[in-house]
Amino acid sequence: MYVAVKGGERAIENAHRLLAHERRGDRDIPELSLAQISEQLSLGVDRVMTEGSLYDRELAALAIKQARGDLIEAIFLVRAFRATLPRFGATEPVDTGAMQVRRRISSTFKDIPGGQVLGPTFDYTHRLLDPQLADGAAPDAPATGEASTGATPRVTDILGRDGLIEPSPPAEADVPVGDLTREPLSFPADRDLRLQNLARADEGFLLALGYSSQRGYGRNHPFAGEIRFGEVEVEFMAEDAGFAVPLGSVALTECQMVNQFKGSATQAPCFTRGYGLAFGQSERKTMSMALVDRTLRARELGEEVIAPAQDEEFVMSHSDNVQATGFVEHLKLPHYVDFQSELGLLRKLRKEFAVANEAPPMQEAAE
Amino acid sequence: MAGNESLAGENGGQARRKAVMAVLAHSATTDIAGRLGMIALPVHEDLREPENGLVMVRGRVGGDGAPFNLGEATVSRAAVRLSTGEVGFGYTLGRDSEKAKLIALCDAMVQSDEFAAAVEAEVIAPLREAMIKERSRKAAEAAATRVDFYTLVRGEG
Numbered sequence: 001m002y003v004a005v006k007g008g009e010r011a012i013e014n015a016h017r018l019l020a021h022e023r024r025g026d027r028d029i030p031e032l033s034l035a036q037i038s039e040q041l042s043l044g045v046d047r048v049m050t051e052g053s054l055y056d057r058e059l060a061a062l063a064i065k066q067a068r069g070d071l072i073e074a075i076f077l078v079r080a081f082r083a084t085l086p087r088f089g090a091t092e093p094v095d096t097g098a099m100q101v102r103r104r105i106s107s108t109f110k111d112i113p114g115g116q117v118l119g120p121t122f123d124y125t126h127r128l129l130d131p132q133l134a135d136g137a138a139p140d141a142p143a144t145g146e147a148s149t150g151a152t153p154r155v156t157d158i159l160g161r162d163g164l165i166e167p168s169p170p171a172e173a174d175v176p177v178g179d180l181t182r183e184p185l186s187f188p189a190d191r192d193l194r195l196q197n198l199a200r201a202d203e204g205f206l207l208a209l210g211y212s213s214q215r216g217y218g219r220n221h222p223f224a225g226e227i228r229f230g231e232v233e234v235e236f237m238a239e240d241a242g243f244a245v246p247l248g249s250v251a252l253t254e255c256q257m258v259n260q261f262k263g264s265a266t267q268a269p270c271f272t273r274g275y276g277l278a279f280g281q282s283e284r285k286t287m288s289m290a291l292v293d294r295t296l297r298a299r300e301l302g303e304e305v306i307a308p309a310q311d312e313e314f315v316m317s318h319s320d321n322v323q324a325t326g327f328v329e330h331l332k333l334p335h336y337v338d339f340q341s342e343l344g345l346l347r348k349l350r351k352e353f354a355v356a357n358e359a360p361p362m363q364e365a366a367e
Numbered sequence: 368m369a370g371n372e373s374l375a376g377e378n379g380g381q382a383r384r385k386a387v388m389a390v391l392a393h394s395a396t397t398d399i400a401g402r403l404g405m406i407a408l409p410v411h412e413d414l415r416e417p418e419n420g421l422v423m424v425r426g427r428v429g430g431d432g433a434p435f436n437l438g439e440a441t442v443s444r445a446a447v448r449l450s451t452g453e454v455g456f457g458y459t460l461g462r463d464s465e466k467a468k469l470i471a472l473c474d475a476m477v478q479s480d481e482f483a484a485a486v487e488a489e490v491i492a493p494l495r496e497a498m499i500k501e502r503s504r505k506a507a508e509a510a511a512t513r514v515d516f517y518t519l520v521r522g523e524g
Contacts (some may be wrong), residue, residue, distance in 0.1 A: 055424060056461065057441035082421060082439055090423040093434040100502060102509050107447035112517055118512040145510035147503065154430050168432025177425065177434050191428055199437050230509075233389070234460065236422050240415075240446060241456040243381050247422070247442060248392035248460040254430060277426045277437055 023068050037061035046251075046280025047071055051321065052078030053200045055250050055279050072202075072321050079322050084242055089270040090177070092235045096228065096254045096277070097154050103281075104228040106155045108258055111314075112226075114152030119229060120281070155226035156256045156273060165258065187313045194296055194312060195289075199278060201319035203285045209309040210291030218295040218307035222274065225258035229281050253278050255286035259294050262301055272301060379493030382476070387477050387491050392459045394494045396466040401488040403469060403486060409482055411472060414446035414454060443467040453478040 022029065035345035038045055038061040050062040052075040060078060103119025106112050119126075159165040169191065178193040185193070198206065213220040232252050235244040263269030274285030274294025291309075298310040301360035308314050318324060389397055415442040428435060445457045445467040455475025457467040473490060476482035 027459070050438065053438035054421075055438065058461075059441070085441065086418075086420045087422045087439070088422050088442060088444065090436070091425050091440075093425040093427045094437075096430045100505065102505065104514075116514040116516075117508055117509050118514065142508045143511035144504075144507035145513060147506035147510040148513075156429060157431065157461060168427065168429030171427075171433045175433075177436055179423070179436050181436075195426075195428065195435040196437070224506065234422075234440070236458060237392065238441070238444075238456060238458060241458075245456065245458045246385060246389035246392050247440075247458055250440065250460065252426075256430065273429060279438060323385060332515050 010170040023066070023221060032065055034058055034065065035184055037064050043281060044069075044071060046278075046282050047203060047285070048074045049076055050282050050285060051075045051200055051202065052082075054078050054082045071324055075299065076322050076325065086228040089236065089239075091247070092237060092291060093249075094232045094234060094252065096232055096252065097152075097157070099152070099228060099230040099232045099252070099254075100249075101152050101228055101230040103230070104152060104180050104226070105224075105228045107224040108226075109155060109158075112158070113150060114148060121178040121283075132273040133201075142279070152228075152229075154228075154256065156258070159225070159258070163268070163270060165273060166262070168275075185316060188299065189312055189316060191293075191297075191300075195275065195277070196291055196317065197316045197319055198276075198289045202321035202324070203282075203288065203291070205286035205321070206317050207284060209295070209315060210288035212307065212308040213291055213295045218298070218309040219260070219303055220291060220295060222257045222258035222291055222294065223259075223275070224287065225256040226256045227287065229283070251280050253280065253282045253286045255283070257287075257290040257294055272297070384474055384477055387473060387486075388458070390491055390495045390498055391457075391466075391470045391473055392497045396463055396469065398494060398497070399466065399469045399473070399490065402494060403472070406482075406485045406489050408472070409476065409479065410450040411447045411475065412450075413468075414442070414448045417443060417445040417457075417467050419443050419462045419464060445471040447471045447475055449475050449479060451479060452482070 033182060038057045041061075041064065044064055045057055045060045048071055049055050049057065049062055051071075052060060052063065054060070056078075059081060060074065063074035063077040063081075066069065066077060101114070101117055101119075103121060104114060104117045106116065110116070156165055158166075160167055178190055178196065180193055180196055185197070189197070212218070214222070230251065231249040233249050234247045236247050237243075238245045253276075257274040257276070259272045259274060262268040262272050272294065274290040274292070274297070276289030276291075276293065278285045278289065295307070295309040296312050296315060298305050299312075303310070305311060378446055401459065416463065420442055422442050424437045424440050425434045426437045427433065440460055441462050443457075443459055443464045445464065447457075447468065448454050448455065453475045455471040455473065455478065457471030457474060459466050459470060473486055476486045479490075
C-alpha cells in the first residue's frame with residue numbers, strides 16, 4: 001500500500017535540477033552531441049534500439065544522453081516514447097538472406113558460398129587497453145578487397161537442402177502474428193510470441209540463461225551455424241499507394257544455432273535449431289537469444305523441462321528489464337504504512353517472545 | 368534489391384515507382400532537395416500532411432519461416448497531388464517529414480509524362496549512382512576481411 005505524501009514537490013524539483021547539472025558534468029568539458037553518441041557509442045545505441053524495441057538511432061542516442069549512459073534507463077525512455085506515436089501497420093517480413101553482409105561467419109563449415117567475412121569485430125583483439133585511443137589517434141582507412149558478386153545463402157539453407165536440419169516452421173495463412181505489445185502474455189506461448197519477447201529481452205538475462213544451458217541446465221549442444229550482420233531492406237504494404245513501398249534499410253544481426261538431433265520412428269534424425277535476430281550489431285544478444293529460443297522448444301521437441309532456461313513462463317515473465325526495473329525499483333517508493341504494520345507485528349512477536357522467556361524453565365521443558 | 372528489379376511486365380509502372388522510392392529512401396534529405404532544386408517543379412498540394420508514426424518490423428523464424436514481430440521502427444509518410452492529378456506517396460524510415468514529402472513529390476512526378484524524364488535524369492540517376500557507390504565501398508571493406516584459408520602441409524611424424 002502506498003500513501004499520498006505531500007510536501008516533496010520542491011525537493012523533487014530541485015533534485016531534477018541537480019540531476020540535469022550532474023548529467024552535464026564539468027562544463028569546461030565539451031558537451032556530447034547525439035551524432036557523437038550514435039557514431040562512436042554505436043553498440044550501446046544498438047542495444048537501446050533492440051531492447052527499447054524501436055529502430056531509431058537518433059532517439060536511442062538521445063535516450064542514452066538523457067539517461068547519463070544508463071542503458072536500461074535509456075531503454076525505458078525509448079519504450080515510453082513509442083507509446084506516443086500511432087502505428088501505421090506491420091512491414092513485410094524482412095529477407096535476411098538478401099542482407100548486404102558486413103560480417104558473416106560460420107563455426108560449422110569452413111568453406112561456405114560467400115566466404116567467412118570477419119567484418120568489424122572484437123574477436124581476435126587482444127583485449128589490451130589502447131593508450132593511443134586515449135590520445136585520440138586517427139585510425140587508418142579500412143582496407144578494401146574485391147567484393148564477390150555471388151549470393152551469400154544462409155548456412156541453414158545449405159544444410160536444409162540435404163534434409164540434415166529441420167526446416168523452419170512455415171507461415172500459416174490466416175494465422176495472425178502474435179504481438180505482446182497488444183495482448184497480455186498467456187502460457188503456453190507460441191514461438192512468434194517467444195521470439196518477440198526474447199528480441200526485446202535484457203541481454204544480460206539471456207546471456208546468463210544461454211550460458212546456464214551450455215553448462216548443463218537444459219540440453220542444448222549448440223554450434224553457431226551462422227552469424228551475420230548487415231543492412232536489410234524493409235518494405236511496407238501501403239494501403240494508400242496500393243503496393244509494398246520501400247522504407248530504406250535497417251542494420252540487423254542474425255544468429256542460427258544448430259543443435260543436436262531429433263528423430264522418430266517415422267522421421268530420420270536431423271539437426272534442430274534456435275534463432276536469434278536483433279537490431280544493429282548485437283552479436284552476444286542474438287547468440288544468447290538463439291540458445292534460449294532452442295531451450296524453450298523443450299515441450300515441442302519432447303524434452304524433459306528441468307532447467308530455468310527451458311521454462312517459458314519463467315523466462316518470458318522475467319526477461320523484460322523495464323518491467324523488472326519497475327518492480328525492483330518500486331521498493332524505493334514510500335511504504336510507510338506497510339512498514340508501520342510490519343513494525344507493529346514485530347513488536348507484538350518480540351513481546352510474546354520476551355514473556356515466554358521470562359517464564360520458569362520448568363514450564364518450557366514441559367512443552 | 369529493389370533497385371535491380373525488373374521493370375518489365377504489367378506492373379512495370381509500379382516496379383519503376385518502387386525502384387525510385389528505394390533510391391530516395393536511401394538518400395539524404397539535403398541531397399534530394401538539392402537535386403530537385405535543379406528542375407522546375409510542378410504545382411502541387413499536400414494530399415496528406417506529413418505524419419510520423421511506427422511500423423512493426425517483422426522477421427521470420429529461422430530467417431525463412433513463419434513471421435514474428437521483431438520490434439518497431441519510426442516512419443514518416445506524406446502524400447502530394449500535382450495540379451495535373453498525379454498522386455505521389457512518400458514513406459521513409461525515421462522522423463524526417465520533409466524527406467517523406469520530397470519522396471511523395473518525386474513519386475508523383477515520376478508518374479507524369481511531363482516530368483518523369485527530368486526527375487529520372489536530374490534526381491534519381493545521380494542519387495542511384497551515389498547509393499551504389501556507397502554500397503560498393505562497404506562491400507569492398509567487408510571483402511578485405513574475408514578469410515582465405517590455406518592448409519599447412521604437416522611434416523612426417
